[in-house]
Amino acid sequence: MSLRVALIGYGFMGAAHSVGWRQAPAVFDLPEDVERAVLVGRNAAAVAQAAQKWGWAESATDWREVIARDDIDIVDIVTPGDSHAEIAIAALDAGKHVLCEKPLANTVAEAEAMTAAADRAAQSGVRAMVGFTYRRVPAVTLLRDLVAAGKVGTVQQVRAAYRQDWLVDPEMPLAWRLQKEHAGSGALGDIGAHIIDMTQFVTGQRIASVSGTMDTIVKQRPLLGSGSGLSGTASDGYGDVTVDDVALFTGRLESGALASFEATRFATGRKNALTLEVSGDRGALAFDLEDLNTLQFYDRTAPDELQGFTRILVTEAEHPYVAAWWPAGHMLGYEHGFVHQAKDLVEAIASGQDAHPTFEEGLAVQRVLASVEASAVRDSAWVDALATVD
């Protein structure tokens, strides 16, 4: 049998997910085959062209019609955040497995409704997963495994940063990611969500409370003229930026350990720099996305003459996901996370297991995002992130 996928959206993430769906059955021995059935988008000519380029059998313009089809098993949502809830809930109610891009929603209320729909659908074996793809970089999965195995001992502090610089140019047009009604928030929800999820994933703990501050550095930008997404060109008029450019926040994990976070689109010179460091009483682990095939490990229990960070080359067959790829020392890249994501979802569907990160885990991230925003408007007061609503 094969699982037939409908992908809704065809921007940057549409390309990345298409690679994932194409490569997963070619590289891994999946329990079910995968078919790239339909690519959905609003512009008929553009979506047809993308479907042909990325190997989708068909294209369509109406996601509701596609979801109603009996021959679709998985609905993969890569649209802007303002349509995640409507599409995901409709797909789950129609009995389709769902993969939804991060952050799960634009608000906690939407994420709660989506999680309730996922819980209902789970009773008939339907799976719902959020696309926090970086969990599936082998070095990040290994980091999580090593923390769980006690290699750093008790986690005492976490340092996380996700830094980009694509907004430093004030003439960069007012794309959907800069509009609250479409994106929910700015750097916070787009890239801060990744480091929140990664912190909760690698420590196995939720972020219980936060104190944060946010800033919008360029407050007006040229309206989008021709083009779309982030690659459009500017027109003459200007409009207000309604989201954050920078979010800085501190969190306390459930254990009480402190974690610091920086999410910014104004880190001049930093293109896609994500770093995560976990410090414990026995050792430390550090990950850097710009060097994603490696993990740094410091073992405090090693003899004095061997003290120092060790660079683990995460390309051994014993490392997560790696055995199916190339011999040791042959590197993986950004796109492999999307392949691993497709593989893990197919395996969860076939085995009847939860597909992590579940919508419940996506909702937990959403509560942290809302808590940072709530804290920022209250002079950085500490906000309980476990129960936060909008």
Ligand code: SOE
């Ligand atoms: C844009 O900031 C973006 O594409 C994010 O939306 C992705 O989640 C991240 O992988 C790269 O940067």
